[in-house]
Amino acid sequence: MTYDYASGAIPLESGVTRFRLWAPTAPAGFALEVEGHPAIALRPGPDGYVQADVDCPVGARYRYRLDADTVAPDPASRLQYGDVHGDSIVVAPDAYPWRYGSWRGRPWEDAVLYETHAGLEGGYAGLLARLPELAALGVTLLELMPIADFPGPRNWGYDGVLPYAPDATYGTPDELKRLIDEAHGLEMGVMLDVVYNHFGPDGNYLPRYAAPFFRQDVATPWGDAIDFRQPAVSQFFKDNALYWLTEYRFDGLRLDAVHAIAGHEWLHELAQHLRQHIPPDRYVHLVLENDDNRASLLQGDFDAQWNDDAHHALHCLLTGESHGYYADYSARPAQALARCLAEGWLYQGQRSPYRGGQPRGQPSAELPPTAFVLFLQNHDQTGNRAGGERLASLVDSPARLRAAVALQLLSPQIPLIFMGEERGARTPFHYFTSHADPALAQAVRDGRRREFSRFPEFQGAGALSDPNDPATYLASKPRASAADAHAWMRDYAVLLHLRARLIAPRLAGAVSLGAAAIGERGVYARWELAGGARLTVYANFGPDRLALPEALQAGVEAYATLLFESVAGARDALVQGEVCGDSTVWLLEEPA
Incomplete structure (x- = not known):
């Protein structure tokens, strides 16, 4: 190991495994339990950390005892046995035999992103089978929705509670590494969507032994904010980002909803930490989702931000919708889109009526076009609709939708294709979960109904699918229309090959x-x-x-x-x- 992780179960060269975590408010009797060993007392270390060195092999199961009735997984578990409430497993970090270990990535200007959900693709094995097709289409950067361990077998991934553990529902760690490895063999990178703004509602034990992990004075839509002012908390997520980029060799990270992180200073620290620890000859791409439109984050630390403003303007032009946040773009959508094409964002400091007249954004005209990721659809903009409708079902003219696709794929901003879009899929993409707790599942249903009750397309409970119903998940698998799937694929391939030959080489x-x-x-x-x-x-x-x-x-x-x-x-x-x-x-x- 060349990097000293602050947390987790780390096999050492001596043959023992070092277990370490931050537990500043651990209860009396807090102990480590490793299979084949009696309960192990944890040595207190500096700054609230505890640790123990144990003679146990890779593959050993372990957990932390909180009291007579409660055990918890390692918050930095690398793999789980039995979902988020089960035992953690000791994992060897460097056992996978990489075939394309010399891969160094591709410049950001080459990027054509393809956002997908590993579960709906058939897990890592299903995605592996699709790689040649995506490479032939012109995709250069596969982007996985979050894979951090979440409760149950079905989830968007944004309810994860164990940020280091790839969910076993999709396959083994080695199968994930093989997916990335084989993508590299096809000259395709792989990005990962990570969630550093909250933990999911089921399976988070941190408040029981590390209460300062969260701050009581700042709330987010998902509960108390994570306290990045704490050095141990900051290090936990810095290590996590580096872990995905080095042990799994992901080519970049997309950080979800960073506007919900209290203070942007930590984001600068994170980017600088990663740049310092990644070899300079590797292309590693850092992308944000940030409703605050902070141009300062894109001036050297991060490569790009998802361009919600451009999406919203295009959506208004294509559909005529004007409710919710589309109200900020619907009055003059063509002017809004023109500003997005010329300067990146529409909102660069002016007041947003939808947000109660609050100022939003910073000037972005000095940023390069490649600082913005341009999309017509994504998991949020499709799945957070009451019916999960795709644009192919919403736009009344295929020719107008094709015009938008041409604009997206041939403009100098970086294009992102959402799974199934390239085949003209008309099946919906819903929000889905698999919470075992009936009360939590009902709370999610009720929250969705409250959220959509004010939208005109919401027609009562029957119009909104049940996120916890397995049928909702199955209905979200993209299926192409047999009549025009080939035509859509041809169109995307032609446009992307044009981009690769004539535009991407000129984008720097x-x-x-x-x-x-x-x-x-x-x-x-x-x-x-x-x-x-x-x-x-x-x-x-x-x-x-x-x-x-x-x-x-x-x-x-x-x-x-x-x-x-x-x-x-x-x-x-x-x-x-x-x-x-x-x-x-x-x-x-x-x-x-």
């Missing part, structure tokens, strides 16, 4: 040259790419035709040819409308 140093609305439903945007090339798009998301500027009307095909003729067979398909329809025109002007 790309800058916006401005954008504007065209009428109520159209946008124009332009960027200067590396080497002086200029990329221009005209996009129309409305039902009526929009006239191009007179200077382009006579030569649209000639200009478009500059972009499309470089990929065999692409020019005719795109210019004639099989992919982009009449709704988008792309120009790539080479420097003189």
Whole structure:
């Protein structure tokens, strides 16, 4: 081991295993129980840590005794036996024989993200079988929704309580490593979604022996905030991030809802810690979800942020919806989208009516386009709808949806595809859980009903699926429409291959040259790419035709040819409308 983890069961070179955790408020009699050994007293160490060195093999099961009736898993367990309330297992950190150990990743400018849920894909083995298809499509960075151990066999992953333990429902640690290893062999990276803003409601024992882990003066939607001011708490999550990036060789992390972390200072510390401990020749990508739109986090520490503003503007343009947070974008969605294409975010400090008139965001125009992840759908924006509807079911015109796909995949922002989107899936994607406690399952149902009761599409209890019903999970598996799945896959492949050949190599140093609305439903945007090339798009998301500027009307095909003729067979398909329809025109002007 070259890194000294502060917590967990760590096999040492001497043959013993060191058990260590932070337990500053442990009850009297707090002890370690390892199979094959009597109860083991824990030596108090500095700063509230306790530890014990035990002669036990890899694979041994262990737990912590809180009182006569209660045992708890290791909060830094690397693997569980029997779910979140069961025993923890000692795991060897370096036993997997990596085939592609020399992989160093790909530049962020190459990124085409594919967000997916491991369970719905058939576990790690199911995802492994899909890797060649995704690589052929043009995906370069697979992004897994959270896999940290959660209660029961079904969960989005955001109810995890053991951040170091990959949930055994999806497969073994070695099967996860093989998935990552084989992806690397296909020149594809793998990112992991991690949750550092809260613990799930079932299986979190930390308050029983480490009460200062949480702060009583700051609340989040999920309970008391995690107290990152505590050095041990800060180290617990820094170690966790490094653990996924080194022992599992993930190529990056996406941090969920960091606006719920009290104070952004810790995020800077985390990024700097990781950069210091990752070899400089590796590409490791750090991405945020942050409703605060903090541009300062993207000025060297983090590579990008999910661009909710651009999504919301596009969603309004495509669907006409204006309730909930869409109200902030629905009045002038084309202008909102134009600003997002030119400057990243719409909200850069102005007041948000949906958020009670509170200011939101920081200026983002100086950030590069690649600092923003652009998506049409994701787990939140689909699964947090009352019916879990996908855009293929919401947009009345396939041509308008294809125009949005072309804008997403060919613009200089980093595209993210949500599982099934590339096949035109129309099956819903729901929020799902598998809580064993009936009271907790009912509380989740009631909370969802309260949340959606004010939305116009909510038609009472029958319109909202039961998150705890196994049928809700099964209904969320993406199934392609047999009639047009092949056409959608072809369109995505053509566009992504265009991006790979003509746009991605020119993204380093790309800058916006401005954008504007065209009428109520159209946008124009332009960027200067590396080497002086200029990329221009005209996009129309409305039902009526929009006239191009007179200077382009006579030569649209000639200009478009500059972009499309470089990929065999692409020019005719795109210019004639099989992919982009009449709704988008792309120009790539080479420097003189």
